[in-house]
Amino acid sequence: MSVLTQHLPQLLDGLLSTCLLMVLSFAGSLAIGVLVAAARVSPVRSLRAAATGYVELFQNIPLLVWLLLFVFALPEVGVIFPLFTTAVIVLALYEAAYMAEAIRSGINSVGRGQAEAARSLGLTTPQTLRHVVLPQALRSVVQPIGNVLIALTMNTSLAAAVGVVELTHAANEVNLAEAQPIPVFVGAGLAYMAVTLTIGLTTGLIERKVAIVR
Amino acid sequence: MRPLPTRRAFVLLAAATATVLTGCGSGSSPASPSGPDKKPAAADVKGAPTAAAAAMPDGSTMDRIRERGYLIVGGSSDAPLLSQKNPLTGKYEGFDADMGRLLATYILGEPKVRIVSSATQTREALLKNHTVDVVFQTYSITPERAEQVTFVGPYLSSGFQIATRKDATDISTLADLNGKTVIAGANTPAIPAIKKAAPKAKILTFDSDPACIQALKQGRGKAYVQDNITLAGSIDSAPELKVVGKPFAEGDMGIGVPKDQADMAAFVDTWLKKVIKDGYWTEVWKANFGASLGDHEPPVVGSVPDVYTAKD
CATH class of the missing domain: 3.40.190.10 (Periplasmic binding protein-like II)
Structure with missing residues (x-):
């Protein structure tokens, strides 16, 4: 246990970095996910195809492969960002695919009558989505979005493989110096668990507050 | 709601995506093995x-x-x-x-x-x-x-050696790397050695040696510190990189x-x-x-x- 207390500043820095990575990627993936979900349900055929292509592409290729492609292959064509930025971008794009599917299931759960009523009031499709459908859809998929956030938190540890200094990377460095993998990695695991338990509890609270009583 | 895109559209989309991805793979991938004459x-x-x-x-x-x-x-x-x-x-x-x-x-x-x-x-x-x-x-x-x-x-x-791009002329010892970005292999003893000799250096680590070589080529760091045994095979097959000085700090x-x-x-x-x-x-x-x-x-x-x- 002393190995954890001795290196606490380093591990806390890593935890902070993980939380920052998580928050930024979540914001990005939520924004992109809403747009992609909207495109998937739009009446414009090419938009639907493009959105479906995006979701299939990002869901069917492993995240580590995406990270390696963005970090090592993109600079070959001249596109290079700092590592942390690259990790945020890749995580946001990847989780947006899952987010879009979760939001789309929420949109499908909103009654057909809502969209019909909105159309009869003269609202265009973007207006319908923005004012009528999405507010109801998002309220009913709080828990699935929370699931995607938990998966995103776990996936941030992959960024350690491409050099981003977050909790897993910090734990590796501490173990390199101390050669005690069990306390170090159990500690890191407990830290991740604390973060995701908080997310789960918060999601439950939010869900109860915004649940639509039908 | 309109029906989903047809099967043909899916196939065309998949083919287009595959073409784009293979085009991106023309650069050396991080998983390529060491040079052929070093087996x-x-x-x-x-x-x-x-x-x-x-x-x-x-x-x-x-x-x-x-x-x-x-x-x-x-x-x-x-x-x-x-x-x-x-x-x-x-x-x-x-x-x-x-x-x-x-x-x-x-x-x-x-x-x-x-x-x-x-x-x-x-x-x-x-x-x-x-x-x-x-x-x-x-x-x-x-x-x-x-x-x-x-x-x-x-x-x-083995001793540590510093690898740099061919155009870097101001690096000859670890201390020269102070304040610069240095690449090292994850979990290697190079990391504490760099921290001691150049405390203000920013250390970037990657899991495998080919990934570190690639990062050095792309300019993500000024130099790459690794032990001379691991560098033995990699540097020869990378003509735009060079090794500086003799191995030091034998471990x-x-x-x-x-x-x-x-x-x-x-x-x-x-x-x-x-x-x-x-x-x-x-x-x-x-x-x-x-x-x-x-x-x-x-x-x-x-x-x-x-x-x-x-x-x-």
């Missing part, structure tokens, strides 16, 4: 020594290994020139792999080895719970590690043995001294590193702190 030759280890039965009494660790029929070695399968699995033959090639086979010949009479993939994060735990018998994985000797496992050796030593590596198996430690110590004296260590070195690093004096067993020393 290790087969070491000539005919007549390698075997232990007398009296050296392995009943109930000892070595006797248990003999009864099992093979030696379990913690090692890598992706370290070029050290322990790399040949995908065509399924055989492990490299210095560490050859040394493991020599030890197995000493105990069992045949080079029967099973390699368990270990990593910096898992080595001590694997030795502690006896999942592996020994670790042959360029295991650097440090005082903290010596508290968890017994080191027999040194059996190999020693030992064979990892579980802390609670003193009989195994004494046994491996005897074996190591024997293969060095009889010239097998030199033979294995020449076969693996001769082409890239030239000749090297064999190490003196027991000559550095924190290793096993026989009590007479």
Whole structure:
């Protein structure tokens, strides 16, 4: 246990970095996910195809492969960002695919009558989505979005493989110096668990507050 | 709502995506193996020594290994020139792999080895719970590690070298890297060495040596610090990089043995001294590193702190 207390500043820095990575990627993936979900349900055929292509592409290729492609292959064509930025971008794009599917299931759960009523009031499709459908859809998929956030938190540890200094990377460095993998990695695991338990509890609270009583 | 896009559209989309991705793959990928002329030759280890039965009494660790029929070695399968699995033959090639086979010949009479993939994060735990018998994985000797496992050796030593792009002219020592971004392999002893000599340097780490080389080429760091053995194969196949100066801060590596198996430690110590004296260590070195690093004096067993020393 002393190995954890001795290196606490380093591990806390890593935890902070993980939380920052998580928050930024979540914001990005939520924004992109809403747009992609909207495109998937739009009446414009090419938009639907493009959105479906995006979701299939990002869901069917492993995240580590995406990270390696963005970090090592993109600079070959001249596109290079700092590592942390690259990790945020890749995580946001990847989780947006899952987010879009979760939001789309929420949109499908909103009654057909809502969209019909909105159309009869003269609202265009973007207006319908923005004012009528999405507010109801998002309220009913709080828990699935929370699931995607938990998966995103776990996936941030992959960024350690491409050099981003977050909790897993910090734990590796501490173990390199101390050669005690069990306390170090159990500690890191407990830290991740604390973060995701908080997310789960918060999601439950939010869900109860915004649940639509039908 | 309109029906979903037709099957044909899906197929066209998939084909377009595949074309784009293969186009992106024209640059060297991080997983490419080391240069073609650096493959290790087969070491000539005919007549390698075997232990007398009296050296392995009943109930000892070595006797248990003999009864099992093979030696379990913690090692890598992706370290070029050290322990790399040949995908065509399924055989492990490299210095560490050859040394493991020599030890197995000493105990069992045949080079029967099973390699368990270990990593910096898992080595001590694997030795502690006896999942592996020994670790042959360029295991650097440090005082903290010596508290968890017994080191027999040194059996190999290597120094750090700095690799830079060809146009960098202002780097010659570690101290020159202060305030700059330096690339190092994740979990290598280069990291504490850089921190000591250049405390203000920003260290970027990647999992594998090819990834670090790629990062250096792309300008993510000013220099790449790695031990000269690992650099041996990579730099020759990268003409836009160069190596600066001679290897420095020689570090020693030992064979990892579980802390609670003193009989195994004494046994491996005897074996190591024997293969060095009889010239097998030199033979294995020449076969693996001769082409890239030239000749090297064999190490003196027991000559550095924190290793096993026989009590007479």
